[in-house]
Amino acid sequence: MTDLFGIPISALLGQLLLGLVNGSFYAMLSLGLAVIFGMLNIINFAHGALYMMGAFLAWMGLEYLGLNYWMMLLLAPLVVGVLGILIERLMLQWLYKLDHIYGLLLTFGITLVMEGVFRSFYGVSGQQYQVPEALQGATNLGFMVLPNYRAWVVVASITVCLGVWALIEKTTLGATLRAGTENPKLVQAFGINVPRMITLTYAGGVALAAFAGVLAAPILQVSALMGSNLIIVVFAVVVIGGMGSILGSILTGLGLGIIEGLTKVFYPEASSTVVFVVMAIVLLVRPAGLFGKEK
Amino acid sequence: QISGDTVKIGFITDMSSVYADIDGAGGVEAIKMAIADMKGMAGGKKIELIFADHQNKADVAASKAREWIDTQGVDMLIGGTNSGANLAMAKIAAEKKRPFMVIGAGSARLTNEDCTPYTIHYAYDTVALANGTGSAVTKGGGKSWFFLTADYAFGASLQSDTATVVGKTGGQVLGSVKHPLNANDFSSFLLQAQGSKAQVLGLANAGGDTINAIKAANEFGITKTMKLAGLLMFINDIHSLGLKTTEGMYLTDSWYWNQSPEAREWSRRFFEKMKRMPSSLQAADYSAAMHYLKAVDAIKTDDADKVIGKMKDTPINDFYVKGSIRKEDGRGIHDMFLLQVKSPKESTEPWDYFKVVTRIPGDDAFTKLADSKCPLVKK
Amino acid sequence: MSELILETRGLSKDFKGFTAVDGVDLRVQRGAIHALIGPNGAGKTTCFNLLTKFLEPTRGSIHFNGVDITGEKPAEIARRGVIRSFQISAVFPHLTVLENVRIGLQRFTGTSFHFWKGLTGLKQLDARVLALLELVDLRDMAALKAGDLPYGRKRALEIATTMAMEPTLMLLDEPTQGMGHEDVDRVTALIKRVAEGRTVLMVEHNMKVVSKIADRITVLARGAVLAEGDYAEVSKHPAVLEAYMGSEAAELQGAH
Amino acid sequence: MTAALEISNLHAWYGESHILHGINLSVQKGQVLTLLGRNGAGRTTTLRAIMGLTGARKGSIKVHGVETIAMATHRIAHLGLGYCPEERGIFASLTTEENLHLPPRLSGGRATPMSDEQIYQMFPNLAERRHSPGTRLSGGEQQMLAVARILRTGADILLLDEISEGLAPVIVQTLARMITALKAQGFTIVMVEQNFRFAAPLADHFIVVEHGEVVESFSAAELPAKQAKLDELLSV
Amino acid sequence: MTALASSSKTPLNPVYGYALLFGAIALLPALGVYPIFVMKVLCFALFACAFNLLVGFTGLLSFGHAAFLGTAAYGAGHALKVWGFSAPLGLVFGALAAGVVGLGIGLLAIKRTGIYFSMITLALSQMLYFFFLQASFTGGEDGLQSVPRGSFFGLDLGNDLTLFYVVLAIFIGAFWLIYRTVHSPFGQVLTSIRENEPRAISLGYDVDRFKLLAFVLSATLAGLAGATKTLVLGFATLTDAVWTTSGLVILMTLVGGMGTLVGPMVGALIIISLENKIGDLGKVLADLTGINWFNGLGESVSLVTGLIFIVCVLAFRRGVVGEAIALWDKARAKA
Numbered sequence A: 001m002t003d004l005f006g007i008p009i010s011a012l013l014g015q016l017l018l019g020l021v022n023g024s025f026y027a028m029l030s031l032g033l034a035v036i037f038g039m040l041n042i043i044n045f046a047h048g049a050l051y052m053m054g055a056f057l058a059w060m061g062l063e064y065l066g067l068n069y070w071m072m073l074l075l076a077p078l079v080v081g082v083l084g085i086l087i088e089r090l091m092l093q094w095l096y097k098l099d100h101i102y103g104l105l106l107t108f109g110i111t112l113v114m115e116g117v118f119r120s121f122y123g124v125s126g127q128q129y130q131v132p133e134a135l136q137g138a139t140n141l142g143f144m145v146l147p148n149y150r151a152w153v154v155v156a157s158i159t160v161c162l163g164v165w166a167l168i169e170k171t172t173l174g175a176t177l178r179a180g181t182e183n184p185k186l187v188q189a190f191g192i193n194v195p196r197m198i199t200l201t202y203a204g205g206v207a208l209a210a211f212a213g214v215l216a217a218p219i220l221q222v223s224a225l226m227g228s229n230l231i232i233v234v235f236a237v238v239v240i241g242g243m244g245s246i247l248g249s250i251l252t253g254l255g256l257g258i259i260e261g262l263t264k265v266f267y268p269e270a271s272s273t274v275v276f277v278v279m280a281i282v283l284l285v286r287p288a289g290l291f292g293k294e295k
Numbered sequence B: 001q002i003s004g005d006t007v008k009i010g011f012i013t014d015m016s017s018v019y020a021d022i023d024g025a026g027g028v029e030a031i032k033m034a035i036a037d038m039k040g041m042a043g044g045k046k047i048e049l050i051f052a053d054h055q056n057k058a059d060v061a062a063s064k065a066r067e068w069i070d071t072q073g074v075d076m077l078i079g080g081t082n083s084g085a086n087l088a089m090a091k092i093a094a095e096k097k098r099p100f101m102v103i104g105a106g107s108a109r110l111t112n113e114d115c116t117p118y119t120i121h122y123a124y125d126t127v128a129l130a131n132g133t134g135s136a137v138t139k140g141g142g143k144s145w146f147f148l149t150a151d152y153a154f155g156a157s158l159q160s161d162t163a164t165v166v167g168k169t170g171g172q173v174l175g176s177v178k179h180p181l182n183a184n185d186f187s188s189f190l191l192q193a194q195g196s197k198a199q200v201l202g203l204a205n206a207g208g209d210t211i212n213a214i215k216a217a218n219e220f221g222i223t224k225t226m227k228l229a230g231l232l233m234f235i236n237d238i239h240s241l242g243l244k245t246t247e248g249m250y251l252t253d254s255w256y257w258n259q260s261p262e263a264r265e266w267s268r269r270f271f272e273k274m275k276r277m278p279s280s281l282q283a284a285d286y287s288a289a290m291h292y293l294k295a296v297d298a299i300k301t302d303d304a305d306k307v308i309g310k311m312k313d314t315p316i317n318d319f320y321v322k323g324s325i326r327k328e329d330g331r332g333i334h335d336m337f338l339l340q341v342k343s344p345k346e347s348t349e350p351w352d353y354f355k356v357v358t359r360i361p362g363d364d365a366f367t368k369l370a371d372s373k374c375p376l377v378k379k
Numbered sequence C: 001m002s003e004l005i006l007e008t009r010g011l012s013k014d015f016k017g018f019t020a021v022d023g024v025d026l027r028v029q030r031g032a033i034h035a036l037i038g039p040n041g042a043g044k045t046t047c048f049n050l051l052t053k054f055l056e057p058t059r060g061s062i063h064f065n066g067v068d069i070t071g072e073k074p075a076e077i078a079r080r081g082v083i084r085s086f087q088i089s090a091v092f093p094h095l096t097v098l099e100n101v102r103i104g105l106q107r108f109t110g111t112s113f114h115f116w117k118g119l120t121g122l123k124q125l126d127a128r129v130l131a132l133l134e135l136v137d138l139r140d141m142a143a144l145k146a147g148d149l150p151y152g153r154k155r156a157l158e159i160a161t162t163m164a165m166e167p168t169l170m171l172l173d174e175p176t177q178g179m180g181h182e183d184v185d186r187v188t189a190l191i192k193r194v195a196e197g198r199t200v201l202m203v204e205h206n207m208k209v210v211s212k213i214a215d216r217i218t219v220l221a222r223g224a225v226l227a228e229g230d231y232a233e234v235s236k237h238p239a240v241l242e243a244y245m246g247s248e249a250a251e252l253q254g255a256h
Numbered sequence D: 001m002t003a004a005l006e007i008s009n010l011h012a013w014y015g016e017s018h019i020l021h022g023i024n025l026s027v028q029k030g031q032v033l034t035l036l037g038r039n040g041a042g043r044t045t046t047l048r049a050i051m052g053l054t055g056a057r058k059g060s061i062k063v064h065g066v067e068t069i070a071m072a073t074h075r076i077a078h079l080g081l082g083y084c085p086e087e088r089g090i091f092a093s094l095t096t097e098e099n100l101h102l103p104p105r106l107s108g109g110r111a112t113p114m115s116d117e118q119i120y121q122m123f124p125n126l127a128e129r130r131h132s133p134g135t136r137l138s139g140g141e142q143q144m145l146a147v148a149r150i151l152r153t154g155a156d157i158l159l160l161d162e163i164s165e166g167l168a169p170v171i172v173q174t175l176a177r178m179i180t181a182l183k184a185q186g187f188t189i190v191m192v193e194q195n196f197r198f199a200a201p202l203a204d205h206f207i208v209v210e211h212g213e214v215v216e217s218f219s220a221a222e223l224p225a226k227q228a229k230l231d232e233l234l235s236v
Numbered sequence E: 001m002t003a004l005a006s007s008s009k010t011p012l013n014p015v016y017g018y019a020l021l022f023g024a025i026a027l028l029p030a031l032g033v034y035p036i037f038v039m040k041v042l043c044f045a046l047f048a049c050a051f052n053l054l055v056g057f058t059g060l061l062s063f064g065h066a067a068f069l070g071t072a073a074y075g076a077g078h079a080l081k082v083w084g085f086s087a088p089l090g091l092v093f094g095a096l097a098a099g100v101v102g103l104g105i106g107l108l109a110i111k112r113t114g115i116y117f118s119m120i121t122l123a124l125s126q127m128l129y130f131f132f133l134q135a136s137f138t139g140g141e142d143g144l145q146s147v148p149r150g151s152f153f154g155l156d157l158g159n160d161l162t163l164f165y166v167v168l169a170i171f172i173g174a175f176w177l178i179y180r181t182v183h184s185p186f187g188q189v190l191t192s193i194r195e196n197e198p199r200a201i202s203l204g205y206d207v208d209r210f211k212l213l214a215f216v217l218s219a220t221l222a223g224l225a226g227a228t229k230t231l232v233l234g235f236a237t238l239t240d241a242v243w244t245t246s247g248l249v250i251l252m253t254l255v256g257g258m259g260t261l262v263g264p265m266v267g268a269l270i271i272i273s274l275e276n277k278i279g280d281l282g283k284v285l286a287d288l289t290g291i292n293w294f295n296g297l298g299e300s301v302s303l304v305t306g307l308i309f310i311v312c313v314l315a316f317r318r319g320v321v322g323e324a325i326a327l328w329d330k331a332r333a334k335a
């Protein structure tokens, strides 16, 4: 067997694949952030908390209502989307005229409240959520045994990411959204209800986070704090990718998952910092990020 | 002569964060049970309990402790989970001369490098856990080990303590991988562990990390080829993971609710109130409070030095443990248990999770006086 | 020194495949009031942004006093004495009128990084500040917050602050925009006054102002220079009439 | 009969600059009104104020008799207004066709919306370039696209800001024919024009704006009589 | 800025006001207020004032200020405990260490503005947090414990009261420096940059260098707060460096009033008291309303903090002191 720096190539392939799984989460979350940022010019700090909420909804659906994974994969994003509508209508919409900083601070406050609520009801050690029947078991790929569920995560999230990308880049709705980011006033002058479009965009963005949350529930422990560490990494992903393009956020998310995976093999101690190191380097070379546009 | 005419116990623990289930509100309830069992009086005076959440922040814990002693006249402190918080509290208790009974924190430093005349490390420590799990599992045939270690001081000491024991009992450490604290994904580390072909996977981490690692180990089928040994786990972790996931795992603890009739009896009372079975820490909270209150009751004073003397002189003998507190360094010495998680089929009732595999005598479990790094121990 | 204070050669700026400024050769005579006019979106403001390096030119070079300053940073260019005003009013609203102007003067004291010093050192500048405010009829308002001034007065304050920099070349972007008649006249007179001994390059839509004070006019259209000359020449130039002033105006003029 | 558009005492601001100082005008259904004036006089601002795109507005704007001064922009549009901005507002991230399809059908529009075929017939250039990004079009094509875009929506009042600007004479002639055709179909049109030659034969009514106020108002019939006055007002 | 601007018009010299304030603080222990609590508040007040120097007077919202608090806390702790530095030297060392880290982060972050700036500072400080978590000298999760207080120019700091006056003196000194900075030629330029950056550039100021100096100053002073805190409490822990602490200092400044000099002090007092007393408040509320849930309020600090954040951002952006000044200005405008 061939080695690379003392690690068998086959093991390396396995690690790359696992990196891709994590990258799928980064991609989905940073995609949601990018969509929201594009339309609302708000960095949605609450993204991590809404992701957590998605996972919790999956668990609650099963626990209290007996709704299975597949139902919740649909329902949780809907519920969180409605919550997003409320957040946008009741709070965010008053902040657009102000400095963007206030949006960041408000959503930070929302994060604290949501985490606090879930923590006070469910504690922190977390709830257990089983992998759905259909996806249990693992497949032997030769170089590694890949649990079917992880394969599903990659497939599902890449599908969703590409779907969102296609929706935004290829449809009338997407065209309206893109136009709205370019020149919201003119779009409104054409009779399109831009405020409502903004609300729905926010709802859609956070629904993506909830979807990621449901996907994560069977892999991770469902707990109140599951989003708060992730969100900062996703921020770094966003800074590295540059807030410009939808495709950029997807690619950067996947790419960083893989880089992180490789770090876990060669220098595991640095695996939690590598994203930030990459960020520092990218900022030095390209202050606007890899796919971002200057100013 | 009881200061302030009340015997005031201060309990500081994690009530809202990762360790809240293991101790937290249940710990408060356990101490209240002890007070109730004393009829609310010790040495002829009223007993009072105040408690606070340190949110796993050492600074909050220490400030609370200091403030309580300075302004509330607290006579004794019970420290819940989190070693950092407890080390900080130990400093304050020693400075202010108050008995400090550590229950939930595992760091062996509390009775080694950082020992004080006022610290009593009552329930367990990482050395005991390492000795229990490390030696018992190795003796039981798990000769080759691989460690999955949280990358910070505590994880490193758990690993090195256990590795030493494994080596002594004829086992072999094949390797280890460090993971960041609160890692969100363990699959990559587990793949590396699997690559080592070791028989035992030692989990030198805690809380959420342990839980997530076990989940992933199941998912990747690693539990089929390796035995899992949790180096710092409690019954609540098993409860939240479920037996299906944890079946066959080894862990060491100071107590299990189903280990004896008296333990069962107390646990039922606890269950009435909390709707869950007690962890070893909650039982220890009760036991420690009781031990202290009985000492105060016996000598009719809450003077710190005298009460500590009395506590160290009196053997502990209750449903929790039979043992004593070592005079020199304040280490509580009692038996520990190597437990194995039952399979779902073996479990006959809720919370029936463990088989007791071995009883480890206290003298073998805890650091020997000869090996102690406590400056108070004269060699 | 040469007659030309500012010269650009082939100055261009592309935005994503769209050329906003296209090979402009601008030549500003020392001591002149030079107006830059042209239809909306002709690239006038963009030109200003290039000259002061708020934007990076895509092609071409900028020469100031014969020195190539194309590679310099905005602050460096400002320190050479090329000071601009903005199309949208640019004062420091929470500072007083006096402080606004003093910020300009302060740079010359070399104490701007001294965070441990009090403001007493700056007080000595106040006399000069007041003199400048006198010039723009703002002396009485010295203690007011700049944000509380009426719009026209803000533009005057901006000019005073610009003056404080002892500019050799002032770039004014639509100094009379959004003003009432009397303010326009006032500011026109003011520009005329302050232009003594220095050079002014201004963007202006108000032809009354331009015809009154501009010595020379460059007309931009679609990013390129369409015509250049004094007012009489430019206002007769057919291409200018076509692109900017309206060809029918000429027709009408010819009609009577 | 209510006017299609009736404005009285309209004031408007951009931030702190007070631009419109009490505009009064009214347009009957099926008429073409042209706003004349010098650069910066406030004509564009008048159109933008009708759409609710300026800063603060005061006064009264009635569209088909409905007061819109307090309405949100998109609601105003749905009363049947189509706006073609001076800067054209072609979206760079959209293709020509996407740009064309962007404005939705207006609920209150009274005109028959044009089909794509009709539009492409009117502007063959656009059909050719339907899949290229909007801002890759030439200036003239962009102008066509900006006009074409509002014909699909069913808007019956068109606000056209300098649509002839920067276009080759042939295209200007096309536009002139188009406006005549639209007028024949009953469209109400408000135009801002610099190009008097273009506007003169099309308009039923003229208004001259100066410093945010209406200084002259006369019908096409009065045009010859007003020529001298106009000359003075518009001269440079 | 507004604080000074408005008070400078009144005949009363603001210096008297501050003297009165600090005099009152100096008397607190004599009135039976717990000195350690006051010292803790003072440390956080200094932290918030330092942060405010950046956000309130320069317009840069750093979401990574915990990095400086943490760096200095560990730096000073290590210097005092392991290298045996004297207290003053330890403090200076801690503050300087934070300043150096501030220079590094500042160089990377200053190129971007607005939310980008916030996100970059947040991410970089999180990187530093992981470093502290893993580095051996910090004691990881356990923290750096039992840092000796030692003596300060001959004064024995073991005594709480002595330490209190030393801390108060440090605070006054640092506050004076901030006051000075705000009202210095440098401060004038900072204000102009915050109010209209392009205009400041066009006046010939190299704004990046001004921002960087402000950033480093703010980091150093935040460091001083962290070092002093270590001295007072005797330990440095990861709490000092974690990102939620950065959030906390933003909250303090927001609640007190961004861009006012005393605002952050008031904010720190409110938030620290809340953290300490919210459990009691919950019990009172539970007794009053009979709703048992309130008893658990003590465990829900973050929930309450979050609510305050939301309320402040939506309805109370000027903060306590800011609103007070606005009221005062209004009243005077009427008079």
Ligand SMILES: Nc1ncnc2c1ncn2[C@@H]1O[C@H](COP(=O)(O)OP(=O)(O)OP(=O)(O)O)[C@@H](O)[C@H]1O
Binding pocket: C015, C020, C038, C039, C040, C041, C042, C043, C044, C045, C046, C047, C087
């Ligand atoms: N940052 C930019 N990105 C893309 N296009 C730009 C940018 N800045 C300006 N433009 C475009 O460049 C052209 C010239 O703009 P500029 O502001 O220079 O016009 P102007 O001559 O000053 O017009 P006005 O008289 O209306 O102020 C316009 O079409 C404008 O839309």
Ligand SMILES: Nc1ncnc2c1ncn2[C@@H]1O[C@H](COP(=O)(O)OP(=O)(O)OP(=O)(O)O)[C@@H](O)[C@H]1O
Binding pocket: C040, C177, C178, D014, D015, D017, D019, D037, D038, D039, D040, D041, D042, D043, D044, D045, D046, D086
């Ligand atoms: N966004 C804006 N902010 C501030 N002032 C503006 C803005 N847009 C236009 N103005 C000013 O408002 C005044 C009127 O402008 P408007 O665009 O309505 O003129 P116009 O008559 O259409 O002339 P033209 O289009 O030929 O330049 C001008 O002085 C212009 O500079």
Ligand SMILES: [Mg+2]
Binding pocket: C044, C045, C046, C087
């Ligand atoms: Mg311009």
Ligand SMILES: [Mg+2]
Binding pocket: D043, D044, D045, D086, D161, D192
């Ligand atoms: Mg116009």
